Amino acid sequence: GAGVSQTPSNKVTEKGKYVELRCDPISGHTALYWYRQSLGQGPEFLIYFQGTGAADDSGLPNDRFFAVRPEGSVSTLKIQRTERGDSAVYLCASSLGPILNTEAFFGQGTRLTVV
Amino acid sequence: KQEVTQIPAALSVPEGENLVLNCSFTDSAIYNLQWFRQDPGKGLTSLLLIQSSQREQTSGRLNASLDKSSGRSTLYIAASQPGDSATYLCAVIGGAQKLVFGQGTRLTINP
Numbered sequence: 001g002a003g004v005s006q007t008p009s010n011k012v013t014e015k016g017k018y019v020e021l022r023c024d025p026i027s028g029h030t031a032l033y034w035y036r037q038s039l040g041q042g043p044e045f046l047i048y049f050q051g052t053g054a055a056d057d058s059g060l061p062n063d064r065f066f067a068v069r070p071e072g073s074v075s076t077l078k079i080q081r082t083e084r085g086d087s088a089v090y091l092c093a094s095s096l097g098p099i100l101n102t103e104a105f106f107g108q109g110t111r112l113t114v115v
Numbered sequence: 116k117q118e119v120t121q122i123p124a125a126l127s128v129p130e131g132e133n134l135v136l137n138c139s140f141t142d143s144a145i146y147n148l149q150w151f152r153q154d155p156g157k158g159l160t161s162l163l164l165i166q167s168s169q170r171e172q173t174s175g176r177l178n179a180s181l182d183k184s185s186g187r188s189t190l191y192i193a194a195s196q197p198g199d200s201a202t203y204l205c206a207v208i209g210g211a212q213k214l215v216f217g218q219g220t221r222l223t224i225n226p
Contacts, residue, residue, distance in 0.1 A: 042216030099212050100146040106159035
């Protein structure tokens, strides 16, 4: 695709509900990242996929958060039993290969509001 | 643990001025540094990528420098325009293969 695509762009959910956020990376990009950005802050790392496997999930805040990338392309970030503190913009990025020497490209983000 | 700091947090200048945004990082063992622009309510747009072996990169009116040994990078914007108003974020990448971001500098260019 032309760029990283994230859906939905906005999601409002009630506390305690389950949500899924989707990321379509740039075609051919093997590396995919999820970040979370709170108002006025820089993005914070959640999880990194290289291909289908999660190479680093050290940023996931707790076991309510889970992400998958079953075919090495589209990824879904899943949040169970949402809490008001989960409200933030969730950003997805992809890169051609491991990010050590390649540029990362971000999507427009999904703004999650938990009420 | 890598920490990235951006100073100032906010900057307001008249149109036409040249300006410098600063980024510092605590661990100099980085592979590259990337500058991004973020418009309100939007995602991040990549501006410049500087690899660890480089000292600077240029794109149009933007010039980014990197001094690994001192843990610093600067983004220079020449002849600023109102359309340059946005938040500018720098991020470094180390062996952990993830971007570590600063909190950003919110830039306002006044016509």
